[in-house]
Amino acid sequence: MNKITHNSNNIEKIAKDFTEGYCKKMLVIFGSCYAVFDGRIKSFLPSGDRHFIVKKDETLILHGSKGLKPLNWQLGGAGKIKFLVDEGKLVVKTFRPKTKESLEIIFEEVYESIIYDAHDSASLSIYGSESDLSNYLYDHPEIIDKDFQPTAREFETPFGFLDLRGVDKEGNIIVIEVKKRSASPADAQQLKRYVEYFAKVEKVKVRGILVAKSFPKKVMNVLNVNDLEAVEVPWQEIFPALSNEKPSITIDAFFKKD
Amino acid sequence: MALRMVLADAKIWKNIIESLTLLDEANFIASERGIELRAMDPSRVAMVDFFLPANAFEEYECSEVTRLGINLDEMIQIMRRSGSSDELIMELEGTTKLVMTFKGQNVRSFGISLLDLGESDYPAPTIDSKSKIKLTADALQQAVKDAEIIGDHIRIVTDENGLTLSASSETKDVKIYIEKDSDVIAEFNVREESSAMYSLSYLTEMTKAIKASELVMIAFSASMPIQLEFPIVAGGKLTYYLAPRIET
Secondary structure, three states: OOEEEEOOOOHHHHHHHHHHHOOOOEEEEEEEEEEEEEOOOEEEEEEEEEEEEEOOOOOEEEEOOOOOOOOEEEOOOOOEEEEEEEOOEEEEEEEEOOOOEEEEEEEEEEEEEEEEOOOOOOOOOOOOOHHHHHHHHHHOHHHOOOOOEEEEEEEEEOOEEEEEEEEOOOOOEEEEEEOOOOOOHHHHHHHHHHHHHHHHHHOOOEEEEEEEOOOOHHHHHHHHHOOOEEEEOOHHHHOHHHOOOOOOOOHHHHEOOO | OOEEEEEOOHHHHHHHHHOOOOOOEEEEEEEOOEEEEEEEOOOOOEEEEEEEEHHHOOEEEEOOOEEEEEEHHHHHHHHOOOOOOOEEEEEEEOOOEEEEEEEOOOEEEEEEEOOOOOOOOOOOEOOOOOEEEEEEHHHHHHHHHHHHOOOOEEEEEEEOOEEEEEEEOOOOEEEEEEEOOOOOEEEEEEOOOEEEEEEHHHHHHHHHHHHHOOEEEEEEOOOOOEEEEEEOOOOOEEEEEEOOOOOO
16 A cells, blocks of 8 residues: 655645545544634634544544544535645645535644555445444443443353453452343343352352343343343444445446546 | 526426435536536435436526536525426526526525535446336335335346345335336336345435436446436436445
8 A cells, every 4th residue: 555654844745745635545644733613613622632534535533532533523525625834834624615614623733644545445244243342342331330340351151151241349240241132031041140150159249230222121020030230232322333334335436447 | 608597497497406415515517508417425425417408498598618506405495485387597697696586476586606616527437237227207216115114225136027126124125026018117128137236315315306207217237336317307317326235
């Protein structure tokens, strides 16, 4: 894959190369910037170190150093993006004619900029399986319980592989069975076997939590009788892309090549 | 620069504009031939290709090729204010404003600013479609509506005997079979059995063009874009292209 990298010394060159590469290549900057958004709402993002990306379809993303969601973004095709130099600083300007919204990102310093000639025709075909959900919960344990600290995934027991294992702040062991679908009485029974197994082997208090999309009443009864907990996790909200999957090829792939 | 286009029935233009919901904004190009538009939707999965010839208009005057950058939402809102027996006059005022006048029992003029959308001239996709079928737009729309309550995608299969449209999800499925001798089919030309899958959300938008047309020509091949061509009653045509869904 071809790529061009720049450092902070040549802002003019970055603006020129980005303008040339716009819509053809992936444009990436690590740098310190602030941003002003003017539209239905107005916002000002103070200066900070950011990861800035413009994809080949004009999608613009500005990420901070934490968190899943970008600090600011614009969907591809919403408006043209310009790369300019103003008083020695790189300025990225967008304007969305439909809503008359504008975004201006001013880079006080560019640590590194890269232009990738990226090719990717593949689509994500497996996404949102039960193990993806377990992995996601391992990374975001607060969804299950604010005191839950995961220590292991796919933990082997004589009764099968336990999805998640961890501790709470009292030092109790927490064992978790993860289901994408609605919980069944069999899931509760399986969790009960894990709890009994760990209580016997580790000789400490063990909390059992069943994670599922929803809990029918009869499953709740089984959980309550056995002192097990239920946590509802709407996986569709965690993996929203599943329901509105888009075709992965674009129509311009069928234009006659010169 | 002079541009003046008069349509005896404002409804013709209203139906056309309402068929362009895949686009947010677009460059119409007026020339002495007529008015045309070719644009991709923002996700670049679909393309619209539209042409209305000068002779479809009651009066048509265009002194030079003119680009009209239009915010389609704005234009739809205006066209929805047209009355059933209104005449429509579209005129360029200066270089940045289009005036749309409805002439009926009274005269109402709306002005909209033109957008500078830059030049974006796309070629039409090259497709050698192995299956070409002309059928009533209503039959296609009904099939799309049937499939829409079932899934996100529609599969279209042709063989020498007819056309099958189907959709499925985890718990439901539907199959619509149209025989080649059916009354809803006007022309049937299948050179090779073809099967391909397309996104229903796009097809739903595209079949809205039904108001502008009675017949539609479907053309496609396995794993190639589908082309939906709606002839416009007043003259000209509206063509959509939709990229196939890759099957894994």
